[in-house]
Amino acid sequence: EPEVTQTPSHQVTQMGQEVILRCVPISNHLYFYWYRQILGQKVEFLVSFYNNEISEKSEIFDDQFSVERPDGSNFTLKIRSTKLEDSAMYFCASSGLRYNEQFFGPGTRLTVL
Amino acid sequence: GDSVTQMEGPVTLSEEAFLTINCTYTATGYPSLFWYVQYPGEGLQLLLKATKADDKGSNKGFEATYRKETTSFHLEKGSVQVSDSAVYFCALSDRETGNQFYFGTGTSLTVIP
Secondary structure (H helix, E strand, O other): OOOOEEEOOEEEEOOOOOEEEEEEOOOOOOEEEEEEEOOOOOEEEEEEEEOOEEEEEOOOOOOOEEEEOOOOOOEEEEEOOOOHHHOEEEEEEEEOOOOOOOEEOOOEEEEEO | OOEEEEOOOOEEEEOOOOEEEOEEEEOOOOOEEEEEEEOOOOOEEEEEEEOOOOOEEEEOOEEEEOEOOOOEOOEEEOOOOHHHOEEEEEEEEOHHHOOOEEEOOOEEEEEEO
16 A cells, blocks of 8 residues: 655754755655644644645744655655754655545654754 | 644543544634544554545544534544554644644543453
């Protein structure tokens, strides 16, 4: 069964460093998403991506964040200068149709020291 | 704005006990409702969904009914197993507010033999 994969599973970084989180969505899906979950809090929407551009983003997704689909398979989230409060689990998701169920990856745990 | 409120956990039950996890929602439009499950070390997996009022989603013995009058989508299972131990997330998507998902905080369930 096709699945969304994410790498790395855990990333530790120093405050101020850049990180890139990687995702491989399900191959025939067209809509891609990033969410995050700070420990003990809700899963929060960050951004959605369709047709090589951002279609929606939340207030969390400020200038420090960017997304890219560099090739036909990967979907990346970059944080330019990490802050302590960026420590969270980051989930990638994809869907085949716009309002259908989203398929989630296992998440990347980001720890900013 | 749209939101999901989910029963606080953690919940601990004995095997074969009845499970209810409460979920209520607030939505601008007419949302679709979902339950996702996260097993240890894995991603969020769709458990069941309902797209209109009075629809009942069901899967693996779990059920939830879309109740528009009470804005609820409670998850139930008649007889839980140890293998059901996981974190359960209620979520909605609302075409009026875009294709992002809104999640509850998650309810951790532990089933003991």
